[in-house]
Amino acid sequence: MTVEFSKAGRLLIVIMNGDLDHCSSEEIRYKIEKEYKRINAKNILFDFSNVNFMDSSGIGMIIGRYKKIEINGGKVAVTCINENIRKIFEMSGLFKIIENVDDKNEAIKKFSMGGF
Amino acid sequence: MDYDNEIELVLSSNPKNEAVARVSVSSFIMELNPSMSELTDVRTAVSEAVTNSIIHGYENKKGRIYIKCAIKDRTVYISVEDRGVGIKDVEKAMLPLYTSKPELERSGMGFTVMQTFMDSLEVISEENKGTKVFMEKSISKEVLNETLI
Numbered sequence: 001m002t003v004e005f006s007k008a009g010r011l012l013i014v015i016m017n018g019d020l021d022h023c024s025s026e027e028i029r030y031k032i033e034k035e036y037k038r039i040n041a042k043n044i045l046f047d048f049s050n051v052n053f054m055d056s057s058g059i060g061m062i063i064g065r066y067k068k069i070e071i072n073g074g075k076v077a078v079t080c081i082n083e084n085i086r087k088i089f090e091m092s093g094l095f096k097i098i099e100n101v102d103d104k105n106e107a108i109k110k111f112s113m114g115g116f
Numbered sequence: 117m118d119y120d121n122e123i124e125l126v127l128s129s130n131p132k133n134e135a136v137a138r139v140s141v142s143s144f145i146m147e148l149n150p151s152m153s154e155l156t157d158v159r160t161a162v163s164e165a166v167t168n169s170i171i172h173g174y175e176n177k178k179g180r181i182y183i184k185c186a187i188k189d190r191t192v193y194i195s196v197e198d199r200g201v202g203i204k205d206v207e208k209a210m211l212p213l214y215t216s217k218p219e220l221e222r223s224g225m226g227f228t229v230m231q232t233f234m235d236s237l238e239v240i241s242e243e244n245k246g247t248k249v250f251m252e253k254s255i256s257k258e259v260l261n262e263t264l265i
């Protein structure tokens with residue numbers, strides 16, 4: 001898996017390409033942490049447009065980021081998840097703490113309004 | 117059982133092999149023309165089982181993972197086995213959100229995913245001997261495109 005970053009204010013956008021499993025979660029976790037600190041981000045949006053497959057390790061990685069940033073009032077959102085990934089999100093109850101947004105603009109809007 | 121087709125894979129407990137296991141099992145069951153959803157269910161369950169062997173069975177140390185996959189009629193039979201540390205309390209390990217390694221950012225959903233995505237799941241484990249996971253899933257009959265009938 002490769003990962004690219006972009007930002008909108010203090011929102012870090014994590015664009016993932018490939019399968020999100022245990023192996024790739026370990027790889028990208030540190031990159032995300034590093035970038036989050038580097039740009040002094042507050043919130044994170046995970047863009048799943050180019051992720052076809054995710055297993056429960058992906059859930060672990062996302063909950064991990066949530067726990068770290070919520071201490072500082074940060075929020076996590078996801079966008080563009082496919083049907084199979086949605087099933088795993090629903091199964092683990094992740095949508096109770098993480099918002100599923102239509103796109104980057106909705107995330108920016110919700111975060112800036114202090115929503116969720 | 118006299119299977120229609122079978123494969124056996126032996127993988128080292130390298131996390132890179134999670135993808136290898138998924139791709140191999142997916143290719144093997146393609147002969148049944150599974151739906152996209154069925155294919156992903158099997159792929160995800162295999163990924164969970166292999167990940168468990170790597171993280172929990174071998175605790176990230178070197179070991180071998182043995183995968184058997186067979187087809188009889190339209191049912192897929194999969195076993196994933198490791199010779200690792202085993203599970204002390206299988207019932208507890210299978211509880212949703214339970215993880216024995218909270219420090220590793222695990223979701224504790226591995227067995228729940230296997231259970232939900234497959235028709236059956238059986239876990240046999242012995243401490244210091246290893247763990248074997250059996251899973252079955254029947255693949256629905258191909259839906260004929262009505263416009264062609």
